Structure formats: structure tokens, C-alpha cells
């Protein structure tokens with residue numbers, strides 16, 4: 001039987017209960033790739049008949065992790081941002097997403113500005129998952145109909161995150177993904 005959302009949730013719960021660190025997240029990343037290989041899951045949760053937008057597929061009340069689907073129709077380029085104290089695992093469901101990871105060149109003393117330099121650009125194609133550790137600054141760029149599933153260590157709406165304007169270096173509170 002194909003690996004489904006219920007099994008993925010159960011595996012996330014047991015893995016994060018015993019190992020919330022990088023090796024546990026690597027297991028989740030691999031399991032997310034197994035889930036994305038299930039075409040029934042893709043059609044049911046990321047297909048053309050699914051309502052557009054950002055949806056919480058699951059939230060764990062004890063451990064706090066969330067599984068979200070991002071059902072996009074339109075291409076988008078995000079500004080560089082972080083997820084604060086939360087890690088995230090992105091899993092590409094349809095099309096692809098180019099992700100750039102950035103590092104700060106400044107000394108971090110100015111709370112309003114940051115100077116960034118790109119350190120790597122990695123495309124994620126359908127079926128691929130990627131782990132982003134806490135505070136990793138990244139930006140995403142995807143074409144029309146690119147959809148992805150994301151697991152976050154906690155509800156990002158409840159924690160402080162930053163977004164950086166590449167032209168001005170201005171930092172502000174992050175609201176989007």
C-alpha cells in the first residue's frame with residue numbers, strides 16, 4: 001500500500017518525540033519524499049481540484065509541529081526571509097522551486113538592516129524534500145502551478161521571523177511564507 005498522509009503524520013510524531021534534532025528531521029525529509037511519490041496524495045491534497053491557498057493539513061497539539069500545503073496557481077518570487085526559531089522541511093509536490101540560501105555579511109548589530117550574500121542556489125523538483133535549519137535565511141522562486149508541502153517545527157504565525165528587502169537591506173517582520 002502506498003505511503004499516505006496518516007502514516008506520515010504517525011512517523012513525524014514518533015520521530016520528533018525521540019529525536020527533534022537534525023537526524024530526526026532527515027528522517028522526516030525522507031518520509032516526505034515517500035509521501036510525495038504517492039500520486040493519490042498529490043491529487044487529493046495538491047491537485048487541480050483542491051482549493052487554492054495555504055492550508056494546515058495537520059497540527060500536533062503536544063509537539064507543535066505543523067504540516068501545510070501551499071496550493072499556488074501563480075508564479076512568485078519571495079524576498080529573503082527566515083523562520084525564526086523553527087526548522088522547516090519543504091517538499092515539492094508539483095513543478096519546481098528554486099531556493100537561494102543567504103548569509104549575512106554584516107555584524108548583526110543593526111536591528112533594522114542586514115547585508116546579504118547568496119551562498120547556494122538549489123532547485124527542488126517534484127518529489128524532492130529539503131531541510132532548512134532554524135534561522136536559515138532563504139528565498140524561493142517558483143513558476144505557475146508550483147505546489148509544495150511544508151513541515152514546520154511549530155506554528156510560524158506564533159514566532160518572530162524576519163524578511164529582508166534585497167535592494168535596501170531593510171529588515172521587517174515576516175508575514176508570508
Ligand SMILES: [Fe+2]
Nearest residue numbers: 081083138177
Ligand atoms: Fe520560507
